[in-house]
Amino acid sequence: MATDLLIHWICTATSHRRTSELGLTHHEGQWAMCPELIGDGHEWFDTGGVDVSDALARWEEVVAASAPQGTAAA
Numbered sequence: 001m002a003t004d005l006l007i008h009w010i011c012t013a014t015s016h017r018r019t020s021e022l023g024l025t026h027h028e029g030q031w032a033m034c035p036e037l038i039g040d041g042h043e044w045f046d047t048g049g050v051d052v053s054d055a056l057a058r059w060e061e062v063v064a065a066s067a068p069q070g071t072a073a074a
């Protein structure tokens with residue numbers, strides 16, 4: 001089996017972050033990962049083609065960088 005699976009897209013849509021377990025799908029004819037495989041509204045981030053573990057790390061970076069902070073009601 002091929003182990004050189006490359007992820008070209010990761011979905012960073014805020015509404016698609018209900019889980020940190022990314023699922024594999026396709027986008028633009030290439031492998032993509034999104035935690036919310038159903039529905040629409042994906043926001044695809046072009047990774048340039050990285051392996052699964054790098055894609056996961058990249059996704060976590062993007063999510064952490066854009067995660068809302070201090071949203072608790074005053």
Ligand SMILES: [Zn+2]
Pocket residue numbers: 011012013016034035036037041042043
């Ligand atoms: Zn998505």
